Amino acid sequence: MSYLALARKWRPRRFEDVRGQNHVVKALQHALERDRLHPAILLTGTRGVGKTTLARIIAKGLNCETGVTAQPCGVCSACKEINDGRFVDLLEIDAASNTGVDDVRQLIDNAQYSPARGRYKVYLVDEVHMLSKSAFNALLKTLEEPPSHVKFILATTDPQKLPITVLSRCLQFNLKRLPQNLIRDNLSDILKEEGMEFELAGVGELARAADGSMRDGLSLLDQAIAFAGGLGIKREGVEEMLGTVGRRTLFEILDALGRGDGQALLDGIHKLDESAPDHAALLNDLAAALQRIAVLQLLPKAGDEDDEPALEPLARSIAPEDIQVWYQIAVLGRRDLPWAPDPRLGFEMTLLRMLAFRPDGAAPAAGAPPAAAAGGRTQSAPGTPPAPGRAAAAPAAAPKLAAAAPVAPAPVAAAAPITVAPATPPPPARPAAPPRAAVNSDDPWALRIEAIGLDGMTRQLARHCAWVGESNGTVHLALEARTKHLLNEERRLAIQRALSAQTGSEISLNIEVGGATDLLSPAAADDKRVIERQRAAEAAIEGDPEVLAFKEAFGATVRPGSVQPVDGK
Incomplete structure (x- = not known):
């Protein structure tokens, strides 16, 4: 017997098995229990969140031999055939391949005939937004007044492309992206059932890479099992498979930035080069790490089990204002990466900006480069207000700033002062009265x-x-x-x-x-x-x-x- 992919093997068979979509499941269960299911249902959401799965469970609930129910038995011939994808009265139509008005007319003509085996004839139209305008128009009347034995279940990842006339005829359910911890827990349960050894951190990496899609997580788990060769799911192996080995090195780089250690920063960059990383993905990971550090600094109780252990010491050792500036630099560096001579150079330049630029009046970290440590010139990040009570030195000549994207993200000033970082913080100033003209x-x-x-x-x-x-x-x-x-x-x-x-x-x-x-x-x-x-x-x-x-x-x-x-x- 050929191998069955985990995404198919572990597809939910009952409403109780569907995770993370309780708001949709509850409404559908109540409708089936009272036999008041709307004749046209629209399921929307990103890939791999359960649209087709829910459609098949609905079809079982409508055609189970025990009667219309929210808890299909799963053992009758109708339930088994739907699980196997061979139930004659469940017609799954790929709208991406059948986009024309002739395809829809054929569907409408067939809908007039009674079901061959079941109680209802269920039409599952996947990626319905791919239908042509004329095809939508041909479907409108049947959607509004279908035969009593017909149910339409439309599924799409892009509901914005559906005509409002179609949306108004459907009961719409929006399926959510699945959180990382839910995907991780589901993958862990599956590995236990499969009898495979695993590290929770490795499964967490798979869940993070799944990006809200359970099907993507199961596909990545299949790949990780093959990559491990029967040795179990380990974090190192998963990172090597995903090409995310450099994520841990990013924490070493952030530590070097916090200490102002330029040599350690360069060592970290060279260490990243050994794994030939995706520099755009690294900048995304860097911005995400800085965001979590900012959360831990301002809301210490907001930490969760998915946080990297290295984040907490970084949150204690780096000034919050530095984290805010670095996050802005990371986001802008990601935006400007296509304009860099080379992705690696753009990534390195982003890190060097983090090392060079600090908020106005901020004292340089220990081990900072000579320019900062000796009172060298540093300029505050775009949009960062000067610290209260600190005066900016007036420049002899105003610096010249570029005015437009993609080079400069901040508003352009005709003349902006260059702040001089003091060797020691000045004494606190007395509160001043509001300035007058x-x-x-x-x-x-x-x-x-x-x-x-x-x-x-x-x-x-x-x-x-x-x-x-x-x-x-x-x-x-x-x-x-x-x-x-x-x-x-x-x-x-x-x-x-x-x-x-x-x-x-x-x-x-x-x-x-x-x-x-x-x-x-x-x-x-x-x-x-x-x-x-x-x-x-x-x-x-x-x-x-x-x-x-x-x-x-x-x-x-x-x-x-x-x-x-x-x-x-």
């Missing part, structure tokens, strides 16, 4: 507002007023019409009292809304300066030689709104 020293009214110590909405009213003049003990101000809502008697009197206290004599204040439109208030002057600085920043980027070179070479563009002027420039 810079005062225009050329505007006497703006200076006077600061001098009289106004605050809150009263200060906002004064800043939106322009100085008109002073005569006979009366100060005249003109308020912008768009901010007239700021004016009320209480605030006017507050400004009047502050001016009187400053001069030592009684002063009357008159505020005219919309008057002297040719004069600029301090607030309007600030707005004008901001607009001018923004335009200057955008012009600087657009005229930058390196930006122009990227535009010419890659067709890059500066993302609108990504250019921001540097404060104080």
Whole structure:
């Protein structure tokens, strides 16, 4: 007798054997128990999660000789023939091979005839999204009002491609991707039944590689059994078979990065080269490991048995802000890998970026390269805010940054400060009051507002007023019409009292809304300066030689709104 693949041998025969799809199983069981199964059912989900399996169990429940039931006996001739794939009234149709309207018309014509053996004639249409538009249209009427002895079970991995007219005629069930621990436990149970020795860590590697598909996990288990040659499923053998030996070396590389040990980092890269790895997959694994480390750092109780033992010590030894920056670098490095001269060089450059770049103000790790240890220049990762209380050194000349993908993922600045990593952390700073807008020293009214110590909405009213003049003990101000809502008697009197206290004599204040439109208030002057600085920043980027070179070479563009002027420039 020929060998039967594990995916077929261990296919669930009853609803109770289906794992990870309880939300679907419960609904189908209740429908069968009450003989109220919808005439058209749509099962959706990725490959290997149980669509065909559920369809066959439904067919058994409908045609079992004990009657319509959610618990088919499995021993009657109908159940056995469905298990063997030879039941005449279960018609499995591959829509990828029968896409045309003629195929559907033949199906419709045959549906009119009563079942040959069973109680119901069940049509299982796999990959139904592959049908042509005319085929779907031909099927609509039969789907909506099928003969009483016909049930349609449609299965697809891509429900978005189905016409809404088809979706509205079906009862839709979405099957979930299976979690790694569930696949691992199922593979372990099967190995026990098969009487084979195994390491749980090796089975876990198979479950991880299955990527949510039980059928893929069983196929990989078949391959691992053949690879082991009867010696049992070991982690080393599974990693060698899958080409994932380098995953453990990644933890050594992360440890070297945490210590700032460049030589150990290069040793790890060379060790990876010995197994000719898939560098794109390594970057994916690296990003996944960094994500789990971040979870363990911020939510220590969120760890589970599937976590690698090496993650916990790394979570304790590496600063959380470094993990956040490295994750961003890993994800962007994976995105930019096709643009690298060679995948290996792109992978190595990603790791070197992790070694070189740290968040603003972060002290270098022990054993860091000389540039960092001696106060060398490091630039914060894109989107990482500077640490509170740390000042950035102003550069002599602004660094030039590329503006567009695939080279630079972050918003482009006209001028960004290069932070200098201090040899020792500075003492903690006192909490500072919220910053105010810079005062225009050329505007006497703006200076006077600061001098009289106004605050809150009263200060906002004064800043939106322009100085008109002073005569006979009366100060005249003109308020912008768009901010007239700021004016009320209480605030006017507050400004009047502050001016009187400053001069030592009684002063009357008159505020005219919309008057002297040719004069600029301090607030309007600030707005004008901001607009001018923004335009200057955008012009600087657009005229930058390196930006122009990227535009010419890659067709890059500066993302609108990504250019921001540097404060104080």
